[in-house]
Ligand SMILES: [Mg+2]
């Protein structure tokens with residue numbers, strides 16, 4: 001596990017149910033709706049100089065529900081809406097694989113489908129990040145697990161699938177979040193005290 005201590009900490013964020021409304025398989029830019037406090041959360045990271053990195057599973061590619069071109073248009077719409085509020089993501093990492101659905105190269109036992117930590121590890125190598133001082137935020141236990149497997153802290157948000165997972169299913173989880181937050185803004189507040197501490 002690469003855990004370089006020379007790098008910067010970052011805050012990683014899941015997309016669906018964390019940055020934007022959970023819509024199932026999101027297959028068109030017109031269905032992109034930022035959650036209410038997402039722009040303020042990202043702007044807070046931008047102002048603090050902490051890299052804001054999106055890390056998302058998009059198995060809809062492997063399942064052939066939408067194309068990579070559509071995926072890029074959707075992610076561009078997320079960035080456009082953030083830009084309207086003066087906020088920006090520093091990097092976006094996407095797993096387009098599924099272990100059993102579709103056809104190669106998308107059907108693959110990859111190392112980047114959360115709960116595996118590959119997206120975070122790739123970002124750390126690209127951006128010289130210190131994962132042990134970083135935080136992964138998401139609405140599913142697989143987000144928390146990916147963060148913790150990478151050596152980072154994992155924060156569960158109660159938006160998206162988060163509230164149902166936390167209230168009804170957490171007894172089944174193999175992992176425990178380092179923190180539980182109402183939404184991305186509260187999660188970023190917690191993360192900023194951690195990464196600057
Ligand atoms: Mg999610």
Ligand SMILES: [Zn+2]
Pocket residue numbers: 094095096097110111112113
């Ligand atoms: Zn993958």
